[in-house]
Amino acid sequence: MKAILLVADGMGDRPVPQLKGQTPLEVADTINLDWLAEHGICGILDPIAPGIPPGSDTANLALLGYDATKVYRGRGALEALGAGVDIRFGDVAFRCNFATVDENLVVVDRRAGRIATEDASKLAEALQGVKSDAYPDVQIIFKNTVQHRAVLVLRGTGLSTAVTDTDPGEVGLRVKEAHPKRPTLGAKTAMIVNELLNKFHQILKEHPVNQERVKRGLPPANIILCRGAGALPEITPLASKYGIKAAAISAIPLVRGVARAAGLKLIEVPGATGSYDTDFMAKAKAAVKAIEEYDFLLLHVKATDIASHDRKIQEKIRIIEKIDKMVGYMLDNLNLDETYIAVTSDHTTALTTGKHEGDPVPVVIYGPEVRVDGVRRYNETDCARGGLCRIRAMELMPIIMNLLGKVEKFGS
Amino acid sequence: MKAILLVADGMGDRPVPQLKGQTPLEVADTINLDWLAEHGICGILDPIAPGIPPGSDTANLALLGYDATKVYRGRGALEALGAGVDIRFGDVAFRCNFATVDENLVVVDRRAGRIATEDASKLAEALQGVKSDAYPDVQIIFKNTVQHRAVLVLRGTGLSTAVTDTDPGEVGLRVKEAHPKRPTLGAKTAMIVNELLNKFHQILKEHPVNQERVKRGLPPANIILCRGAGALPEITPLASKYGIKAAAISAIPLVRGVARAAGLKLIEVPGATGSYDTDFMAKAKAAVKAIEEYDFLLLHVKATDIASHDRKIQEKIRIIEKIDKMVGYMLDNLNLDETYIAVTSDHTTALTTGKHEGDPVPVVIYGPEVRVDGVRRYNETDCARGGLCRIRAMELMPIIMNLLGKVEKFGS
Numbered sequence: 001m002k003a004i005l006l007v008a009d010g011m012g013d014r015p016v017p018q019l020k021g022q023t024p025l026e027v028a029d030t031i032n033l034d035w036l037a038e039h040g041i042c043g044i045l046d047p048i049a050p051g052i053p054p055g056s057d058t059a060n061l062a063l064l065g066y067d068a069t070k071v072y073r074g075r076g077a078l079e080a081l082g083a084g085v086d087i088r089f090g091d092v093a094f095r096c097n098f099a100t101v102d103e104n105l106v107v108v109d110r111r112a113g114r115i116a117t118e119d120a121s122k123l124a125e126a127l128q129g130v131k132s133d134a135y136p137d138v139q140i141i142f143k144n145t146v147q148h149r150a151v152l153v154l155r156g157t158g159l160s161t162a163v164t165d166t167d168p169g170e171v172g173l174r175v176k177e178a179h180p181k182r183p184t185l186g187a188k189t190a191m192i193v194n195e196l197l198n199k200f201h202q203i204l205k206e207h208p209v210n211q212e213r214v215k216r217g218l219p220p221a222n223i224i225l226c227r228g229a230g231a232l233p234e235i236t237p238l239a240s241k242y243g244i245k246a247a248a249i250s251a252i253p254l255v256r257g258v259a260r261a262a263g264l265k266l267i268e269v270p271g272a273t274g275s276y277d278t279d280f281m282a283k284a285k286a287a288v289k290a291i292e293e294y295d296f297l298l299l300h301v302k303a304t305d306i307a308s309h310d311r312k313i314q315e316k317i318r319i320i321e322k323i324d325k326m327v328g329y330m331l332d333n334l335n336l337d338e339t340y341i342a343v344t345s346d347h348t349t350a351l352t353t354g355k356h357e358g359d360p361v362p363v364v365i366y367g368p369e370v371r372v373d374g375v376r377r378y379n380e381t382d383c384a385r386g387g388l389c390r391i392r393a394m395e396l397m398p399i400i401m402n403l404l405g406k407v408e409k410f411g412s
Numbered sequence: 413m414k415a416i417l418l419v420a421d422g423m424g425d426r427p428v429p430q431l432k433g434q435t436p437l438e439v440a441d442t443i444n445l446d447w448l449a450e451h452g453i454c455g456i457l458d459p460i461a462p463g464i465p466p467g468s469d470t471a472n473l474a475l476l477g478y479d480a481t482k483v484y485r486g487r488g489a490l491e492a493l494g495a496g497v498d499i500r501f502g503d504v505a506f507r508c509n510f511a512t513v514d515e516n517l518v519v520v521d522r523r524a525g526r527i528a529t530e531d532a533s534k535l536a537e538a539l540q541g542v543k544s545d546a547y548p549d550v551q552i553i554f555k556n557t558v559q560h561r562a563v564l565v566l567r568g569t570g571l572s573t574a575v576t577d578t579d580p581g582e583v584g585l586r587v588k589e590a591h592p593k594r595p596t597l598g599a600k601t602a603m604i605v606n607e608l609l610n611k612f613h614q615i616l617k618e619h620p621v622n623q624e625r626v627k628r629g630l631p632p633a634n635i636i637l638c639r640g641a642g643a644l645p646e647i648t649p650l651a652s653k654y655g656i657k658a659a660a661i662s663a664i665p666l667v668r669g670v671a672r673a674a675g676l677k678l679i680e681v682p683g684a685t686g687s688y689d690t691d692f693m694a695k696a697k698a699a700v701k702a703i704e705e706y707d708f709l710l711l712h713v714k715a716t717d718i719a720s721h722d723r724k725i726q727e728k729i730r731i732i733e734k735i736d737k738m739v740g741y742m743l744d745n746l747n748l749d750e751t752y753i754a755v756t757s758d759h760t761t762a763l764t765t766g767k768h769e770g771d772p773v774p775v776v777i778y779g780p781e782v783r784v785d786g787v788r789r790y791n792e793t794d795c796a797r798g799g800l801c802r803i804r805a806m807e808l809m810p811i812i813m814n815l816l817g818k819v820e821k822f823g824s
């Protein structure tokens with residue numbers, strides 16, 4: 001027995017006035033998702049707890065069966081792990097942006113005009129080898145990923161995640177200094193961050209790539225903003241926990257990082273972009289192929305979340321319909337006698353607010369031994385009447401693993 | 413106000429292909445259980461947590477309102493308690509089997525041909541008075557129960573449950589030595605166990621009962637296998653917790669042990685065997701009689717679980733129908749103005765797998781002040797739409813005790 005868990009990022013939603021009070025899932029043509037609902041067991045799922053809006057990191061940790069409220073130690077390390085840095089216990093890592101500031105260090109563009117990855121790579125190269133003068137023994141790893149995104153990793157003794165962000169979070173504000181969050185804890189780390197960011201700024205503002213950008217009327221990527229200091233969560237890999245071979249498909253560094261932290265093998269899918277233009281069907285095909293070799297696959301799709309953040313109602317509906325076709329492909333091509341398919345979201349991202357919200361999300365599990373419950377449509381309201389009732393995200397993995405016969409008995 | 417909690421062991425199930433995807437509860441003729449559902453409040457109940465397959469010990473601890481994940485300390489002590497040994501805090505107890513080994517200590521029959529209780533009793537008598545030479549101050553209690561079943565209790569200082577089983581769990585494997593589970597913890601206990609089992613083996617293999625068995629072509633009960641080292645859970649008796657008089661009816665030592673650990677008075681029912689041939693109606697009658705004297709009664713029926721372990725589909729349906737008749741008898745003979753009746757299982761035992769599974773089980777509470785919820789059938793799927801929604805087993809007892817007015821207000 002095997003299982004695919006399809007996670008549509010931010011697919012859950014609230015009633016949308018422009019949709020006559022319906023949610024995108026209620027409006028979209030989802031013949032395959034509805035088929036799963038009709039022949040599976042449905043429910044709603046709180047990513048963390050009722051009313052708590054989760055991040056993608058905490059929600060995906062929970063969906064993989066971990067208690068995020070206990071193990072989560074910040075975004076940075078997961079992002080770095082997802083970016084391919086072999087981060088270690090003790091490292092402190094940050095999510096970074098290439099950004100644009102004026103001469104007073106006021107942020108003009110938090111993404112340096114969504115700088116092309118090629119330009120960012122050249123700039124990142126110039127930052128290699130920069131050290132802290134105060135703590136030259138601390139190893140510095142700086143790596144750009146896609147467009148303006150990058151990670152900074154500090155490796156050494158006495159580091160702490162208890163430091164504030166230097167990213168002010170919006171334009172028009174001055175870049176912040178990193179501060180320790182507690183009197184002593186984080187002081188060394190904050191000092192190193194401030195020193196490095198200052199050195200980075202000096203290098204970036206003089207860099208030919210930026211001089212060229214200014215000439216072309218583009219915002220120069222003249223500063224690095226840091227946020228989300230994080231360390232690796234200390235979690236048991238899924239493989240050891242359940243004795244399974246597990247893999248993940250995702251184009252998003254943060255989700256890839258969560259998957260790596262849980263010991264999942266990352267499967268690369270050409271055409272998967274983590275955005276609107278991703279090749280949905282390529283991911284479905286890769287999933288069908290992967291499950292031949294693995295017992296469990298996390299199949300993550302990002303675009304639903306982006307559509308909600310961008311408040312694009314029709315776009316979100318269209319993406320849901322593309323996800324429905326992915327499900328159709330899987331139903332046509334999987335051996336359904338030995339494969340469970342679960343579909344859920346990592347959180348609600350509301351079109352009305354453009355933000356992650358704490359509302360629960362629909363979930364369905366389809367497969368040989370589930371108790372079919374009479375729900376006929378896959379959406380927020382119908383699934384709430386399903387046989388799973390209301391569960392927590394961290395309970396979904398034990399439920400799936402139990403169907404696979406992989407959970408040890410507690411007691412005798 | 414009083415309450416009877418009827419626990420049908422392993423009655424919850426998954427869809428069975430031979431039953432056209434229905435569960436035994438859905439197929440069985442359960443007019444009385446359905447009447448309870450229609451006039452009561454229904455729900456589903458996770459014995460421990462979603463997806464976690466429980467043992468009978470942990471599940472029944474939970475059904476009596478205890479957090480098994482915190483208080484459970486192994487099977488052995490509960491089994492010994494259920495066998496009538498007055499076990500104390502500090503004692504370490506094991507569930508034992510009379511078994512058959514060859515000259516190389518390879519297990520040939522884990523139950524010595526399900527040796528008759530009479531034979532086992534004679535053999536057990538020969539083991540009385542055996543001491544550890546290394547620790548002669550440690551008191552040894554060995555008691556056989558039904559057929560091949562027995563318990564071994566060690567009483568003394570410095571004992572620990574952190575020892576491994578000597579029972580290899582299947583035939584064809586050599587008897588194991590007991591080992592400490594942690595470097596120092598358990599070393600003394602393991603040494604005593606190994607010494608005793610060796611002495612037992614020497615006595616048993618020469619014993620006339622076994623020589624006679626060999627002559628009759630029966631497997632000699634020439635060794636004692638130990639498993640499930642356990643100590644008493646430190647729990648508050650139900651009587652003190654809720655100020656009630658509580659009793660239990662069960663023929664199963666492990667469940668009897670859980671009941672005794674919770675301070676319940678055991679009521680003996682002639683004809684109750686803990687197997688297919690139990691006198692169901694005698695138990696129902698005894699329950700009706702007992703509730704005159706007690707505020708709360710745990711009424712446990714084992715046979716549903718056995719049918720699932722044996723994968724006997726029609727047998728399980730028949731047993732469910734017998735349990736339904738027990739409910740009918742209780743409905744006819746109880747004073748329903750002052751008695752609540754709750755029915756649930758301690759866990760799902762799936763006919764498809766023959767094992768305890770982590771799926772939730774249906775639960776109904778019928779009585780004067782419950783909120784009737786529109787569910788009309790007592791089974792896994794219908795109950796999931798009930799007014800109790802999805803609860804944990806350890807929450808059921810407070811819910812029942814609250815209906816009895818026995819739960820203290822928290823706060824002011």
